[in-house]
Amino acid sequence: MAWTANKPTTVAWYWYRDFSVYFNMGKPMPAWVYEFKGLIYAYLSAVHSASVVKNVNDCAGVWAGPIEPAASE
16 A cells, blocks of 8 residues: 555555644544545544544545455454
């Protein structure tokens, strides 16, 4: 996976990184991207600050994914 500024358009789990040191200390976090009433939102699962829900268009950081599920053994 590579980081990109392109916003997700598919419902899935992604990695998200906001370069602001005030939001999750600038560290990557898992993000659940989902659609609601025709808009795309992300639940940003921050560990070092409060988790938030944002419209992906309001997310200024970078994305990686979608994250593939682990292979079962």
